[in-house]
Amino acid sequence: MPDFDELTNSPLQPLHSCFLEQAGIHLYVKRDDLLHPEFGGNKWRKLKHNLLLARQDHYPALLTFGGAWSNHIYATAAAGKTFGFNTIGIIRGESHFPLNPTLQFAEQCGMQLHYITRVEYRQKQQADYLEKLQQQFGPVYILPEGGSNTLAVKGCAGITNEINSSLKTVDVICCACGTGATLAGIISELKPEQTAIGFPALKGGSFLNAEVAHFLPAQQKIKNWQIEDRYHFGGYAKINDELIQFIKDFHRQYGIMLDAVYTGKMFYGLFQLIKQGCFKRGTTIVAVHSGGLQGNKGFASLPF
Ligand SMILES: *Cc1c(COP(=O)(O)O)cnc(C)c1O
Numbered sequence: 001m002p003d004f005d006e007l008t009n010s011p012l013q014p015l016h017s018c019f020l021e022q023a024g025i026h027l028y029v030k031r032d033d034l035l036h037p038e039f040g041g042n043k044w045r046k047l048k049h050n051l052l053l054a055r056q057d058h059y060p061a062l063l064t065f066g067g068a069w070s071n072h073i074y075a076t077a078a079a080g081k082t083f084g085f086n087t088i089g090i091i092r093g094e095s096h097f098p099l100n101p102t103l104q105f106a107e108q109c110g111m112q113l114h115y116i117t118r119v120e121y122r123q124k125q126q127a128d129y130l131e132k133l134q135q136q137f138g139p140v141y142i143l144p145e146g147g148s149n150t151l152a153v154k155g156c157a158g159i160t161n162e163i164n165s166s167l168k169t170v171d172v173i174c175c176a177c178g179t180g181a182t183l184a185g186i187i188s189e190l191k192p193e194q195t196a197i198g199f200p201a202l203k204g205g206s207f208l209n210a211e212v213a214h215f216l217p218a219q220q221k222i223k224n225w226q227i228e229d230r231y232h233f234g235g236y237a238k239i240n241d242e243l244i245q246f247i248k249d250f251h252r253q254y255g256i257m258l259d260a261v262y263t264g265k266m267f268y269g270l271f272q273l274i275k276q277g278c279f280k281r282g283t284t285i286v287a288v289h290s291g292g293l294q295g296n297k298g299f300a301s302l303p304f
Contacts, residue, residue: 001083002036008162012030026284027287029289032289039078039082043071043072043075043076045152049151050151061137062076062080063088063090063142064076069295072146072147077109080110087112090114091103092118101297148178148180148215153185157188157189159185171195173197175196176262178200178201180208201236201262208227237260250267259291260299263289
């Protein structure tokens with residue numbers, strides 16, 4: 001069994017190309033996708049402190065929520081198996097057989113899958129609904145959708161700490177956003193002179209301004225951070241040929257595979273900002289590769 005603390009300190013990889021050189025940008029990728037082959041990415045950072053608490057409080061099982069392609073369901077199932085928790089996945093929508101690769105993997109890890117309607121799924125944060133699930137499944141440690149809670153934010157603070165202990169000057173840290181918990185964690189450990197930029201994977205991502213602030217203690221809300229919401233490609237898990245071509249070109253040029261839901265859109269957006277001259281020459285940027293590659297199996301047009 002791996003130790004919880006071994007699964008930190010992901011590599012920081014510099015990228016080199018004529019494009020970056022001409023723009024005068026020093027760009028590094030924080031390779032959280034390499035933290036662990038199955039529960040790597042930001043989902044492991046978000047799970048870590050939750051699993052420590054669940055173990056300390058002797059919970060036999062973890063229960064959580066997600067869609068049929070959820071990276072969080074995948075990671076929770078794998079981590080539960082490794083660290084000795086039963087896992088229960090409450091899945092939005094109807095069951096389909098055969099199972100898609102995400103749910104097939106989760107089931108192979110021993111996760112019990114329960115399908116609920118989209119209407120019922122909307123109750124996933126209501127206390128009385130969670131109480132009902134506790135009754136139904138016995139003592140379970142409940143993780144919200146995406147694993148996003150204050151312990152998840154604490155885990156993601158490690159991203160900034162690791163970056164700042166390996167590089168002397170970093171001006172900007174970028175990440176992809178779903179719920180905004182990862183961005184909040186990154187912001188919480190920023191130095192005063194640093195900026196964080198979140199790229200929402202969803203349309204209308206400016207709601208994240210409030211969500212991120214909600215995850216941060218009052219004195220940290222005023223740090224430098226922004227939401228760049230122009231690069232969602234029409235919404236969550238929406239893709240087009242331009243994005244797919246970008247992901248393929250990125251892989252060819254830098255040897256790093258991106259996922260189409262989150263990190264592909266973030267890097268696309270970041271490269272647009274660099275092209276538009278939004279960063280001064282000499283700026284050092286770290287972009288977080290938050291994983292999610294398992295989800296590429298949902299897109300026929302992508303190699304993975
Ligand atoms: C879940 C996920 C995110 C979004 O994380 P949040 O904390 O919900 O904002 C980003 N990238 C990948 C690959 C993810 O799986």
